[in-house]
Amino acid sequence: MSAATASNAAAVAASSSEGSLLAVIGDEDTVTGFLLAGIGNLDARRKSNFLIVKPDTSRREMEDAFKDFTTREDVAVVLIAQFVANEIRYLVNEYAEPIPAVLEIPSPDHPYDPSADSILNRVKHLLGAGNDGL
Amino acid sequence: MSTTNRLNVVPTVTVLAVVKNRLIGAQRGYKLLKKKADALSLRYRQILKKIVQTKLSMGENMKSASFAWTEAKYVGGDGIKHTVLDSVDGKAEIRVRAYADNVAGVKIPKFNACGSGSLIGASGGGSGETGTTTATTESKSELTGLGRGGKQIQKCKKAYKEALQTLVELASLQTAFLTLDQAIKTTNRRVNALENVVTPRLENTVSYIKGELDELEREEFFRLKKVQAKKKKDAKEREEKEESLSKGEGVVKGEGGSGAGPVGNLIDFANEKDEDLLF
Numbered sequence: 533m534s535a536a537t538a539s540n541a542a543a544v545a546a547s548s549s550e551g552s553l554l555a556v557i558g559d560e561d562t563v564t565g566f567l568l569a570g571i572g573n574l575d576a577r578r579k580s581n582f583l584i585v586k587p588d589t590s591r592r593e594m595e596d597a598f599k600d601f602t603t604r605e606d607v608a609v610v611l612i613a614q615f616v617a618n619e620i621r622y623l624v625n626e627y628a629e630p631i632p633a634v635l636e637i638p639s640p641d642h643p644y645d646p647s648a649d650s651i652l653n654r655v656k657h658l659l660g661a662g663n664d665g666l
Numbered sequence: 667m668s669t670t671n672r673l674n675v676v677p678t679v680t681v682l683a684v685v686k687n688r689l690i691g692a693q694r695g696y697k698l699l700k701k702k703a704d705a706l707s708l709r710y711r712q713i714l715k716k717i718v719q720t721k722l723s724m725g726e727n728m729k730s731a732s733f734a735w736t737e738a739k740y741v742g743g744d745g746i747k748h749t750v751l752d753s754v755d756g757k758a759e760i761r762v763r764a765y766a767d768n769v770a771g772v773k774i775p776k777f778n779a780c781g782s783g784s785l786i787g788a789s790g791g792g793s794g795e796t797g798t799t800t801a802t803t804e805s806k807s808e809l810t811g812l813g814r815g816g817k818q819i820q821k822c823k824k825a826y827k828e829a830l831q832t833l834v835e836l837a838s839l840q841t842a843f844l845t846l847d848q849a850i851k852t853t854n855r856r857v858n859a860l861e862n863v864v865t866p867r868l869e870n871t872v873s874y875i876k877g878e879l880d881e882l883e884r885e886e887f888f889r890l891k892k893v894q895a896k897k898k899k900d901a902k903e904r905e906e907k908e909e910s911l912s913k914g915e916g917v918v919k920g921e922g923g924s925g926a927g928p929v930g931n932l933i934d935f936a937n938e939k940d941e942d943l944l945f
Contacts, residue, residue, distance in 0.1 A: 551761025551780050564750050565735045568819065569826035570759030580754065608762045608777055609837040630844040631775055633837040638725055640732035651840055655717050
């Protein structure tokens with residue numbers, strides 16, 4: 533595992549001659565905000581690094597986007613809105629690679645629930661019951 | 667001695683030396699790995715605390731960012747959304763740079779946000795390596811909301827950049843968390859393997875070889891003792907033989923010398939039991 537991590541890190545370091553990308557999966561407002569901040573990227577085949585999830589977006593599309601972003605070489609961080617993560621929770625929980633890092637972010641329309649976050653759950657579990665004030 | 671928990675070796679002095687060396691190596695490795703595991707878990711705990719803090723501030727930042735976006739939408743109308751979405755072209759303005767941090771020999775990937783769009787809190791801001799492309803995207807987003815709500819949009823942009831900064835930091839911590847978790851597990855497994863499998867096995871082998879060597883020594887000792895005893899016995903027998911031989915010679919000499927022989931013979935005759943005479 534550590535060897536795989538090292539090679540992964542090396543791959544990212546190699547592709548980061550000009551830096552790696554951040555990918556976003558989320559609702560329209562969140563994605564637009566991040567695009568405004570300047571993370572949007574289109575590659576030569578006009579493939580984007582973001583997915584706007586609308587009410588009519590199928591779960592299949594979310595899955596595909598998540599799988600795509602987490603396997604892309606040039607993506608270092610995947611930001612995923614929590615309600616989307618909840619939709620494809622099994623995929624998010626299954627995902628255990630350190631790179632790209634998958635981050636669950638709150639979205640304005642859905643209240644953020646720290647107990648659903650897979651990483652935060654583990655952190656909480658490790659810190660013990662004393663730190664419940666999350 | 668069970669044969670299961672020891673190495674399958676020939677019990678000789680050379681092998682004993684080799685196994686002893688390996689045992690010393692295993693013990694040293696165990697100590698080192700234990701130290702490594704301690705260092706890793708120290709870092710791990712620090713990261714855990716930081717993750718919780720950053721998660722909290724991430725929530726705050728995201729909240730203010732979405733509020734800023736709502737403001738911008740209110741002022742600029744719903745149309746700016748499409749302007750922003752359409753203005754995405756070519757290379758990303760903000761990227762993350764990954765570099766490896768070293769904790770007790772474990773490489774931990776860390777992210778650092780960089781890009782031409784100056785990030786708040788980013789060290790030195792952008793290096794501006796993608797000059798022309800960035801300039802066009804920058805001007806594109808700069809022109810967003812030129813008609814209405816430009817100020818709000820810039821504010822929103824700033825808020826999202828701040829949030830992004832926190833998110834990148836969080837991603838970095840999270841990656842470190844996962845990597846360290848793996849590394850700690852591996853190290854602990856090795857520590858336990860050395861402590862509970864390798865060291866006892868080597869110790870058993872050492873004691874086995876020692877036992878075998880002792881056994882051989884005892885056998886050798888016994889053999890020598892036997893040989894010595896046999897030699898002694900032989901020597902004694904020989905001595906006795908010689909003695910008896912020399913005695914015999916002495917008798918012969920006496921007969922010839924003093925003439926006491928016939929007397930003796932007479933006495934001998936007197937002592938002899940005569941055959942019963944039957945009349």
